Amino acid sequence: MLYSTITPAQKRLDLRAMLTPGAARQFPGTFTPLSAPLIEQKGFDGIYISGAVLANELGLPDIGLTTLSEVAQRAGQIARATNLPALVDADTGFGEPMNVARSVQELEDAGLAGCHIEDQFNPKRCGHLDGKNLVDLQTATKRVAAAARGRRDENFLIMARTDLRAVEGLDAAIERAKALVDAGADAIFPEAMKDLSEFAAVCAAVDVPVLANMTEFGKSPLFTRDQLAETGVAMVIYPVTSLRSAMGAIERTLDTLAAEGSQEAAVDQMMTRARLYDLVDYEGYNAFDTGIFNFDVPDVHELNT
Numbered sequence: 513m514l515y516s517t518i519t520p521a522q523k524r525l526d527l528r529a530m531l532t533p534g535a536a537r538q539f540p541g542t543f544t545p546l547s548a549p550l551i552e553q554k555g556f557d558g559i560y561i562s563g564a565v566l567a568n569e570l571g572l573p574d575i576g577l578t579t580l581s582e583v584a585q586r587a588g589q590i591a592r593a594t595n596l597p598a599l600v601d602a603d604t605g606f607g608e609p610m611n612v613a614r615s616v617q618e619l620e621d622a623g624l625a626g627c628h629i630e631d632q633f634n635p636k637r638c639g640h641l642d643g644k645n646l647v648d649l650q651t652a653t654k655r656v657a658a659a660a661r662g663r664r665d666e667n668f669l670i671m672a673r674t675d676l677r678a679v680e681g682l683d684a685a686i687e688r689a690k691a692l693v694d695a696g697a698d699a700i701f702p703e704a705m706k707d708l709s710e711f712a713a714v715c716a717a718v719d720v721p722v723l724a725n726m727t728e729f730g731k732s733p734l735f736t737r738d739q740l741a742e743t744g745v746a747m748v749i750y751p752v753t754s755l756r757s758a759m760g761a762i763e764r765t766l767d768t769l770a771a772e773g774s775q776e777a778a779v780d781q782m783m784t785r786a787r788l789y790d791l792v793d794y795e796g797y798n799a800f801d802t803g804i805f806n807f808d809v810p811d812v813h814e815l816n817t
């Protein structure tokens with residue numbers, strides 16, 4: 513049925529076990545619980561929940577406008593719909609270090625397996641755009657230390673993201689990544705790497721898992737999983753891929769409907785009713801319900817005799 517059959521604690525263990533150097537575990541992004549079982553059925557390793565997508569889905573730009581409650585609620589709904597571990601984008605942590613600790617606890621309670629916290633300040637922006645505002649090293653490390661100290665489940669993954677590459681260059685980003693690991697980061701997200709050698713340099717410099725962000729229309733070319741695996745990357749995210757695909761399809765269908773007065777010509781591109789029902793597992797719910805009704809409750813009168 514359309515909910516997780518394993519506990520968040522188990523998902524966190526699973527996530528940690530899969531993040532070995534060079535494993536290049538693939539985490540497609542989703543913005544809806546409905547796509548989570550789809551990602552699971554296709555054999556992917558985990559789910560990514562993008563801050564940009566959660567903001568865009570609400571009709572907002574990705575500049576730090578979403579609240580902790582909104583992100584925790586939606587991420588929790590998605591995490592609950594799958595047995596795969598889910599990693600969520602916690603942006604700048606939603607405040608000062610003490611707020612960051614609270615954020616981590618909310619995300620733990622929502623059933624996430626981990627989150628990443630970045631070193632921008634608000635208004636933050638997509639890591640692949642120019643003109644980012646970054647906090648100093650001390651502020652960045654305090655956020656990560658607070659996140660690590662705030663968690664109650666030691667297996668909840670605290671990933672530190674640094675956006676320094678695009679602002680001060682690769683060496684500075686690597687130095688910061690090392691300091692973030694010293695502050696308690698379990699994994700590193702080096703944002704806006706230009707080529708494979710940059711991923712390899714980060715992987716060689718830190719002895720924690722490293723994430724590669726394969727977002728479309730960004731600063732990093734879209735490398736294959738095998739190419740990234742060779743650099744030592746442990747995990748790859750495709751944060752906005754499903755949103756962009758869905759929105760592209762919606763726009764094309766609306767164009768067809770507007771031009772032709774009917775959606776008929778677009779129907780063969782749509783998910784069928786049968787496939788949709790399969791995805792939400794009508795059958796599983798039916799079997800559950802039937803099982804309950806088949807359970808005979810003894811007649812009270814018989815019990816009394």
Ligand SMILES: C[C@](O)(C(=O)O)[C@H](CC(=O)O)C(=O)O
Nearest residue numbers: 562563564638639640727751
């Ligand atoms: C990974 C990211 O933080 C996200 O929110 O998904 C974005 C993705 C994007 O805007 O393409 C990012 O800053 O890279």
Ligand SMILES: [Mg+2]
Nearest residue numbers: 562563564601
């Ligand atoms: Mg983001």
